[in-house]
Structure formats: structure tokens, C-alpha cells
Amino acid sequence: MSQFIQLVLNGIAAGSIYALMAMSLVIIYQASAVVNFAQGEMALLTAYLAFLLLEQGLTLPVAFGFSFLFSFFLGAGIEFGILRRARESTVISKMMITIGLEMVFIGLVSWKFGADPKTIDFPFSPYDSLMLGQDIFLSFLEAISILVALVVVITLYLFFRFTPLGIAMKASRQNERAARLMGIRTKRILMITWGISSLVGTIAASLLTPLTMHPYMMWNPLLKGFAAAVLGGMTSLPGALIGGYMIGIIENLFGGYLSIEFKEVVAFAMILLVLCLRPSGLFAHHYVKKV
């Protein structure tokens, strides 16, 4: 039994990172129906900015504070400066732009920081662990990852539910024209949405920095995050969270008890299964119009 609990705990920890990435994708998808393929590399860029600031002698909170702030402006800037200016403003062309941005960011990080793996020193060792029972352990970093994912989802929930800005965002994505008629500046709202999404992605990347950093560190989390978002229905924040946890747990149980070789493809097999049985995902509410 302790083995099972250990695997589930490990899965929740891994799933927390996937969930954060999934939420960052969902926030943008809800607002503009664009899948932001540059999400991982935007987070990568800001994580490396924190690394650079630490090398310049700044303290950990200040370096990460700056990088979080930068990530917000990076997201907002991409929406305002690039996507909004696209001549062919279709969803597909916007997604192509995000693929291009992904390449640019990864090239920028590779050029500036090289290919050698790097790491950021936190005040605690990411490998020290808490003993939760006989033969059940949870590393400090895993515990923090789980906690952070929960705090982010609760904050986002409260933000969208109770703050005027959050409600305006919700209104803009539900009916842009009506929101505009009600005096909401929907373009500005979209820009802020990109900023918030970028910030959530950066939080996920920050949780990986005490392990190893390299220019391709966000590929896997983004892929799994995308799988989690699809599983959750692409438009549901709780769905993205639960999707992330599900992928993490199933991967760990599958790897632990069945096959390590096929562990990596489980997430994608799950997507196939869910899309066949419930095309709108597990938690999405897609409205069907009568014609």
C-alpha cells in the first residue's frame, strides 16, 4: 500500500507542473481560442532571466520578482505588439506565430546561455524530503510544487469570480461584442489575459529551476500540460488542474507497475481515449446551438 501511495504522491507532484502549464494554456485559449505553443519558451526565457539576475548578485526573491513582472509584460507585449498586428488575424495564423516565437525564444536562450545545463540554488535542497509515513516520502520541492499549484488555481478562481477585472475578462470571452457595448475595453483585457497566462507558465518553470535548466527544459512540461488541458476540456481551469494531476498520477502508476517503456505515451493515449469517448474533454461545458 505504501508503494501505491508513494507513486500517487509522486504523480501529484509531477502533475502540479503539468497543471500549471495546462492552466496557462487554458487562460489564453478561453480568451482567444489560440493554443499558445510559445508558452513553454516564454516561461523558459523568464526563468533564465531570473538566473541572469542571480548571477548579477541580486537576491532570490528580487530576481524572481523581476522575472515574474517581466513575464507578465512579455505576455502582454506579445499580444499587443505581435498578435494584434497580424494581418491574417485567423486563429491558425496566430498559432503559427506562436510556433515562430517558440523558435525565436529557444534560439535566444541557447545563444545567450549555451547548452550546458544550469541550476538555481534555493535556500533549501530540492532533494531533501519529508517522511509522511513508513516508506512514504515527499521532497521539499515536490511539496512546494503541490502547494503552489493549489494556491495558483484558488487565486485564479477568486480573481475571475470576484474582482472587477476578472469579471470583465470572463465577460469578454463569453461575448466580446456585448462586453464592448457595456464599456469593457476588450482589447486591453485580452492583453492582460496574455500577461496573466505568461505569469502562470513562469511559475511552473520556476519550480523546475532548482533541478536542472537547459534550453529544452520546457518541452516536456508543455506537451504534458497541453495533454492535461485537452483532457480537462481546454476551457476549464479546474479541468486543467485535474487533468494535470491525472496525467501525473497515471504516468507514475503505469511506470511503477506496468511499463516504464510506454510511460511517456500514456498521456497521449489518454487524450485519444477521452477525445473518442467525450470529445469536449472531461470538464468542459460546450454549448450546443439549435439551428
Next chain:
Amino acid sequence: MKKLLVFWSLFLWTLCGVPLNLMAEEGVTKTKIHIGSWGAQTGPGAPWGAVVRGMDAYFRMINEEGGIHGRKIIFHSFDDGYNPARTLAGVKQLQEGQGMFAYVGGLGTATGMAVVDYLMERKIPRIGPGTASIRWVNPPKRYIFTNYAPYLYEARMLIRYAVERLGKRRIVVIYQNDEYGRGGLRGAQKELQVHQLSLVDAIPVELRDTDMRPHVFRMKQKKADLVLLWVSPSHAIRILGSSKAIRFQPRWLTTSTVSDCSFMYKLSKGLFEGVISAAFVENPMSNSHPLVQKYKKAYQKYAAKNERWGVFYLAGFGFAEPFIEGLKRAGKDLSRESLITAMEEIRNFKGIFAETTYKPFDSLDPRSRQGTDSVFLIECLKDGISKQLTPWIKVQ
């Protein structure tokens, strides 16, 4: 009329790109030798890309010393991203564009496999592949010369040490699920057979997988007392970290590709202390080895600002050493065949790699092209200092 004919003949000749020195070998002029190579500078294999940059510094150093028999080496390398399709495309571009005399180094087993037929069909030499696959020499190929003991041998040496010196019996191999990793796995299995033992488990790691927890969990379940790591540096650190987190602490052994002790120690926040690895190149931190000192000066002179001096940068010099020795021996009248003959005459050549010897080509004797079968073992101590555990040992 005659003058006009000569003029137009020369004009057409030049237009068609036919070199005027027709008798020279492809890629060789009176003053230059064009050499090709490849290695990932981006993607998951990029941490090993320092080999190519080290090689570039080595050739610059050679050129500054006057070149070889009055010829400078023009080094052409490209980033294949550890992707075999890109390797083949890049080599074709170099060969059918500029025309290379030979290829030196070249990182990756799968990437090298993608171009081996192309190069061998055209009788283009490849010296010092930057990967220790047994496939380069088994069966031997007339135009490939290696100076890196195969992974199979490295793994045998490590397992021998584990069984005979450390007294370990419950051994697990965790390996990258490709030709590189399987080379280590095969070596471990072979050596255990000699000791009438077998592996407790062999666990594959996919290159893009970042969650090593299930792998570590399985090792813990199997109660392994020693784990042989045959993975990338990033995976090695994640495995050590996940193991510490679940308080599973066996003895760790690893391959030469993860042997950069000071770097691994820093990156793993000290977890690399006590890890034993195979080594194929002299210690880059050595203050007593004259060649290491000389190459370090070249690094200081030619390396980019943020380049790190470590095992793989230094290895770039080592992979190219036999080629330079072969060029020196081949003399002024350089051709591919004269290079091959000169390479075959190299005996007990010692640079920063193990002593290297080649023989005249024998399709049944891998050692005619496998220059060495020696490695030594090091242990990573506190603060990333490496301690040599054994001298260079020939693995039989």
C-alpha cells in the same frame, strides 16, 4: 585562334567549378585541408557539443603553429541537433558543396550511423568518432579509425570494479533507450555473465522524459545495491535527486559521458559525491600533464567568452589528435589513401586519450581500426574534485 581556344577552355573550366589543381585530392589544396564535423549545439544532446568547439580550438592552435606541411586546416562543422536526418543532410551539403577531405569527430551514435554508408561508399575517412559505439569497428571499416574505447568495454570495466572491488551483487542498469544506452547495457550483461551473475533489472529512459520518479521507484523496489547510469547528464541528476528524495541510496557508477566531475557536482548540488565513472580523457584540472596545460592555453586564447573548460571541451582536442598525427606522417603529397596508410602505421601514440595503435586493415580484426580499449576509473569527491581510482586499464 589557338589563344582564343585556350582562353575559352580555361573560362569554361573555371565556370564549371573544376579545380585547376586536378591532381589534388578532394578537399585539399596547396595551402588548405578542408575537414568536416558535426555535433549538437542545440537540443537534448547539446551538453556534449563542447567537443566540436574544443576541436575548433585545437585546429586553430595547429594552424597558428604553422599548419601541417604548410597547409592550414579549414574546419567546417554544423549543428545537427542530435537528429540523424539533419546529420545526413549536413554531411551531404558539406561534401557536395565544398568537398571535405575527411571528417573528424562527429557526435552521436544514431547520427553517425546515418552517414556511415554515405562516407564509406565514397571512401571518405572518418577519424576519431566522438562516440564509443562498437558499430564503427564491428565489423571494421577501412575508412573509420576510432580512439575511444567502446561503451561495451567501459561498462565491462565498471561492472568488474563493482563486483570485484566493491563486492556488489544486486546491480541495476538504467540506460538511455537508444544505441548509446544499449551499448552500456550489453557490456554490463556480458561482464556479469563472466561472474555468473545477472542484472537485477534494466530500466530504459526516454530522451525527452523528465520525470524519473517511476524509474527510481522501480530500482528501490528491486532493492538494488548498485546502479549503473547510462544516461545524459540532466537525467543522471534527476535520477540522483529523485533517489535522495525517497531515501534510496545505492552506490552509483556511470559512463564517461557523465564523467565531468566538477560540473556534475555543482549541478547536482553535491549529490555526485561518491559517484564512480569511467574516464576516457586525462583530467582537465590536471596541473601536471603538459598536453592538458598546452590545450588549456589554446582554450584561453580561442574559446568564446562563456565557454567552460571541462572534460568535453578537452575531449575535442583528443578526438582530433590521431588525425593530426596521421597528416604529419602522410607527408606533403596528401591523399585519402596516403592518410589511411599513415594512420595504419600509428603505434602506441599517446596524447590526452589512451595509448592508440592501429594496424593494416583486416576485415576480421576490429583492432585494426579500434585504436584503444583502455579506460580508467575516477571517483567524484567533495567539491567536485576527481580522484583517479585506477591507471589506464586495457579491457580484455
